[in-house]
Amino acid sequence: MRRRNRWLKTLFWGSVLGVFLALVLVFSGVAVGALEQREGRPVPQPVPFSHAFHAGGLGLSCRYCHSAVEYAPYAGLPPTETCMTCHLYVKPDSPNLALVRESWEKGEPLRWNRVINLPDFVYFHHAPHVAKGVGCAECHGRVDQMPVIYQPRAFTMKFCLDCHWNPAPRLRPREQVFNMAYVPDPELGRELLKLYHVRPPEELTSCNTCHR
Structure with a gap:
């Protein structure tokens, strides 16, 4: 009888765990699929604002419209x-x-219609990325060449982890963060890792860095 009860308990909790894992896989797949579906698709806006003209042609800094990007999680809209x-x-x-x-x-x-919308379970803060020398173009692409703004890539977990494991090739001097045409130098990036006190990959890839 006891053996049978143990078997039933094992079957029950195994089924619960199986259902939970299945739901995790389904919803993570849906989240990744949604992120990938937005990739490369121009997002119409109520006002036909051209970043290519304003940022590229006129040379307006990102900070002119997105004034909170250096100190807040959300860059802000003008x-x-x-x-x-x-x-x-x-x-x-x-x-x-x-x-x-x-x-x-x-x-x-x-x-305005939102272009990038990360899942609620992802924590992202613009300010530390700007402070450590991560350029806008690393995530947002060449915005200065976009007549209609779009999400240039899927912001999957792999995309973030690739950078967090090896940030040096993506770093630039802080004064170049808003320069869309700047090409990062991996050697300089390794120096900036120390200069800007970038945390080691073991800490940057900890679960609670992005999920809080």
């Missing part, structure tokens, strides 16, 4: 006031800017 700093004087009557003018007049924010 308030209408930022747009109107120029467009009160530059093409103020353009039909493409109708929603911007409406937002300005009503005092209501523009509703």
